[in-house]
Amino acid sequence: MLFLVAVVVLAAVAVPLVGGRLSALVEVRLRHVWVIFVALGLGIAATELPGLPDGVRAGLLVAAYPAAAVFLAANWRIPGMPLVALGAAMNLVAITVNGGVMPASPSALAGAGLRVDEPGFQNTAVLPDPQLAFLGDVFFIPASWPLSNVFSVGDVLLALGVVWALHRICGSRLAPSWARRP
Numbered sequence: 001m002l003f004l005v006a007v008v009v010l011a012a013v014a015v016p017l018v019g020g021r022l023s024a025l026v027e028v029r030l031r032h033v034w035v036i037f038v039a040l041g042l043g044i045a046a047t048e049l050p051g052l053p054d055g056v057r058a059g060l061l062v063a064a065y066p067a068a069a070v071f072l073a074a075n076w077r078i079p080g081m082p083l084v085a086l087g088a089a090m091n092l093v094a095i096t097v098n099g100g101v102m103p104a105s106p107s108a109l110a111g112a113g114l115r116v117d118e119p120g121f122q123n124t125a126v127l128p129d130p131q132l133a134f135l136g137d138v139f140f141i142p143a144s145w146p147l148s149n150v151f152s153v154g155d156v157l158l159a160l161g162v163v164w165a166l167h168r169i170c171g172s173r174l175a176p177s178w179a180r181r182p
Contacts, residue, residue, distance in 0.1 A: 020172030058100020080165030113143025
């Protein structure tokens with residue numbers, strides 16, 4: 001999540017530098033915005049509420065994805081949404097086949113300066129026998145950099161979809177213009 005936020009902030013800063021107008025974002029009509037808050041709430045509850053059994057935490061994390069899918073489907077016409085959906089689907093598959101936990105590469109966690117042996121439930125963790133490990137958190141931002149963390153190929157696709165949407169909607173020179181519909 002931290003990876004995505006950092007990429008979006010950098011992309012937004014770049015928009016005016018490459019001839020785009022951030023004010024164009026107010027012209028976009030998002031549908032079912034409330035659903036994304038439900039998905040975020042489920043994710044936050046899964047990771048932050050004390051005393052929940054690990055199975056409930058895993059279930060909440062997995063349940064956040066169908067909620068996000070409703071938002072993506074309702075806003076499919078917006079540039080970048082298919083790429084965002086593909087990234088989210090890849091993350092959902094990795095999390096689902098691994099019992100509600102995103103598998104993490106021990107070397108990626110170490111490279112990011114994160115502990116491999118955190119006690120309690122972790123939404124990203126080193127697993128003894130991860131399924132589809134290549135879809136897990138295998139990339140990292142080094143510990144010596146700000147916002148060091150681990151991320152997956154799904155996160156990369158998600159970020160690229162958001163960056164594409166941002167630059168296309170704002171009419172930057174990095175993406176062809178998008179005719180906004182009312």
